[in-house]
Amino acid sequence: MSRKRVAILISGGGSNMVSLVESMGEADHAGQPCLVLSNRADAGGLEKAAAMGVDTAVVDHKPFGGDRAAFETALTERLEMAQPDILCLAGFMRILTAGFVSHWQGRMLNIHPSLLPKYRGLHTHARALEAGESTHGCTVHEVTPELDEGPILGQAEVPILPGDTPDSLSARVLVQEHRLYPAVLRRFASGEREPLWLTDDAG
Numbered sequence: 700m701s702r703k704r705v706a707i708l709i710s711g712g713g714s715n716m717v718s719l720v721e722s723m724g725e726a727d728h729a730g731q732p733c734l735v736l737s738n739r740a741d742a743g744g745l746e747k748a749a750a751m752g753v754d755t756a757v758v759d760h761k762p763f764g765g766d767r768a769a770f771e772t773a774l775t776e777r778l779e780m781a782q783p784d785i786l787c788l789a790g791f792m793r794i795l796t797a798g799f800v801s802h803w804q805g806r807m808l809n810i811h812p813s814l815l816p817k818y819r820g821l822h823t824h825a826r827a828l829e830a831g832e833s834t835h836g837c838t839v840h841e842v843t844p845e846l847d848e849g850p851i852l853g854q855a856e857v858p859i860l861p862g863d864t865p866d867s868l869s870a871r872v873l874v875q876e877h878r879l880y881p882a883v884l885r886r887f888a889s890g891e892r893e894p895l896w897l898t899d900d901a902g
């Protein structure tokens with residue numbers, strides 16, 4: 700079996716990245732990590748990736764100022780060196796332009812901390828609480844040019860409990876992110892596109 704090469708893009712602590720890399724250690728997984736790339740040199744996930752034996756790279760967005768296209772050209776050049784078949788965005792905090800997205804479309808996944816199509820964008824946990832929702836969760840989707848849209852590949856739901864704060868809710872959702880993203884990537888790498896629906900009772 701030739702395994703699909705998976706590059707993971709991060710900006711921070713990289714807990715989702717760690718769960719993806721660990722899952723690809725399973726012998727029958729159709730994917731293998733080829734690169735962890737961050738737009739921030741201080742992203743904690745870089746050390747974690749290196750400790751797991753995965754190549755790392757930094758393409759800092761700051762020297763490019765507001766020139767997103769130039770940043771993305773540098774990003775693509777570095778990514779292409781690793782010859783990925785699949786890109787996983789995992790807490791990568793840069794908005795990507797349509798040009799970059801269309802280059803990778805059909806091969807790029809993202810995890811978003813809400814039950815899309817609800818709460819695209821930032822501050823999803825606070826917004827779900829303010830709206831008085833009884834459930835919340837996370838979504839893995841294919842990346843298309845519109846922010847947090849694109850075909851849904853999986854969702855995991857959690858209850859909202861009395862007394863929840865954005866932090867407590869975020870922590871409950873993150874546990875599910877670490878189940879959902881590896882499960883979806885495993886399926887995606889082997890060609891499965893049917894959405895996966897998880898509830899947190901198995902967690």
Ligand code: GRF
Nearest residue numbers: 711712713714715790811812
């Ligand atoms: C997660 O909540 C993810 O859903 C969001 O950014 C956070 C990343 O956390 N997009 P980590 O870097 O994977 O720990």
